[in-house]
Amino acid sequence: MAQIGVGIIGFGKVGTGTAKNLVEKSKLYRERYGLELGLRAVCDIDLDRPRPVRLDRKLMTTSAASVLSDPRIQIVVETVGGTTAARDIVLEAIAAGKHVVTANKALLATHGREIFRAARSAGRHLRFEAAVGGGMPVVQVLTESLRANRIDSIAGILNGTSNFVLSQMLAEGMDLERAVKAAQNEGYAELDPTLDLDGTDAAHKIALLATFAFGRWCDFKKIAVEGIGRIAPADIAAAKRTGHRVKLLAVARADEDGAREAREYEVRVAPVFVPADHHLGRVEGAFNAVELRGDFVGEVRLFGMGAGMIPTASAVAADVLEIAKAITTGAELLPESWPDLTKPLPLADTSDVESRVCVRIPGTKRGRKKLLIETLRKCYATVDECFRVSAGGAEFTVAVTREAREANVRRAVDKLRRAVEKPDDVYAIPLLTALL
Ligand SMILES: NC(=O)c1ccc[n+]([C@@H]2O[C@H](COP(=O)([O-])OP(=O)(O)OC[C@H]3O[C@@H](n4cnc5c(N)ncnc54)[C@H](OP(=O)(O)O)[C@@H]3O)[C@@H](O)[C@H]2O)c1
Secondary structure, three states: OEEEEEEOOOOOOOHHHHHHHHOHHHHHHHHHHHEEEEEEEEEOOOOOOOOOOOOOOOEEEEHHHHHOOOOOOOOOEEEOOOOOHHHHHHHHHHHOOEEEEOOHHHHHHHHHHHHHHHHHHHHHOEEOOOHHHHHOOOOOHHHHHEEEEOEEEEEEEEOOOHHHHHHHHHHHHOOOHHHHHHHHOOOOOOOOOOHOOOOOOHHHHHHHHHHHOOEEEHHHHEEEEEOOOOOOOHHHHHHOOOOOEEEEEEEEEEEEEOOOHHHHHHEEEEEEEEEEOOOOOOOOOOOOEEEEOOOOOEEEEEEEEEEHHHHHHHHHHHHHHHHHHHHHOOOOOOOOOOOEEEEOEEOOOOOOOOEEEEEEEEEEOHHHHHHHHHHHOOOOOOEEEEEEEEEOOOEEEEEEEEOEEEHHHHHHHHHHHHHOOHHHHHHEEEEEEOOO
C-alpha cells in the first residue's frame, strides 16, 4: 500500500481539525483509496494548549525546520495563517521538495504569484481548497469539474462573519456593533474582525477565484472593495421593505461586450440588495454560497460551511488525499500554464456598469423626498420608489432607482452629501439586477 507522510505546521483550529481528520479517517483512506496517510509531525509555537485531538507527543515539535527537512514527509500542510512566517514556510517546503496544502487566502492573494511559480518550477503540487470556501468546495469545482467551460461569472457570499452579522441585524434588529459582538460571542468573528468586515477577506478569495477562472493574475489590491462597515439598520429595513436582503457579495464576471480575445473583467466586493427569494438572498448565518456560470454548463450553485475547525479540515484533508493520489499515480493536478501568472487580469472600468440602486439620505422632514428624487434625476437616475424608513433610532428617506450608470449614481451621492447636514449618512447600495 502506498505510504505518504504528512506534516502539519500550525496546530490551531484548522491544523487541529486536519490532524483529527487524518487520524480518525485513516482506515477509510486505506480501504477506499489504498493510501496510508501517516501523520509524521505537527508543529506549533505552543504545544501545551489543550486540543480536541489526541496525538503521540513524539509527533509534536516547535521546529518548523525539522518538519521541512524530514525525509519521511512528502506533503506539508500550512495552517499557520498570516503572510510572513507562512510565506517562508511554504517557499521553504517547496524548495525542500515537499508538496503543499494551505488554507491561507491572505498568503496566496498577497504572494500567490511567487508561490505558484515556485511550485510550478519545482514540479510540486500546491492545493488551497480551504482557502476560499472553507468547507464548501469551490476551487476544485472551478478548476477541475468545470474545466470544459469558459467561465463567465462567479458571485458569492464568501465571508461567513459578515453574513452572520447581517443575518443578526435582520433577525434580531441589532445595529452593526451589537451584531459583531454577537458574532464574536458565537465564535464566528475574531477578536479583531477588521479583515472580515472591511471586505478584505472576501477580496482575497474572489481574486483567487478570478485568477483561476479567467487565467490571469488578479491582484486583490486593484479591485473595488467595500465591506459592511457602513450598513445601518435602515439599510436592512429598506431591503426588507423592497423584498431584498443585504448581502456582502464577491463578484467576478466577464464584461459582456468584450470580444473573446479582449475580454475585460469586473471583480469587486460590495454590499448588495439581493432578492429575498434568490438563493444567495436565502443564505443566513455563517454559511457561504457561490454561483458559477460556465458557457456549457450554465449555472452551478454551491453552499456550505465557509469556516470552522471541522468543515475546513474536510477541504484540507481532501487536498492532502488528492496530492497523495497524484504522487502515487504520477498524475498532474493543474496544467502547468494555467493561469498565466505573468499577465495581470484586465479589469473593466465600472463607471458604465448599470444597475438599480437604493440610495438613502438622513432625515424625513419636508423637502427630503424632493431633494433625493431631483438630485438623482439631474444625474440621469430615475426614481421608481421613494419612502421613509425609521430604524435603529434614526430616520432616513430612501429611493430605489431604475437602471442607472454607476458613475452617475456616484455623482448624485456626492451632491447629496454636500446638501445634507450629516454627509456620512448618505449611502447607496446596488440591487443585484446588473451584477450577475
Ligand atoms: N478558522 C477557520 O475556520 C478557517 C477557515 C478557512 C481558512 N482558514 C485559514 O487557515 C489558516 C489557519 O487558521 P486558524 O483559524 O487555524 O488559525 P489559528 O487557530 O490561529 O492557528 C494558527 C496556529 O499556528 C500557530 N503558529 C503561528 N505562527 C507559527 C509558526 N511560525 N510556526 C508554527 N506555528 C505557528 C499559532 O500559534 P499561536 O496561537 O501561539 O500564535 C496557532 O496555534 C489561516 O490562514 C486562515 O485564514 C481558517
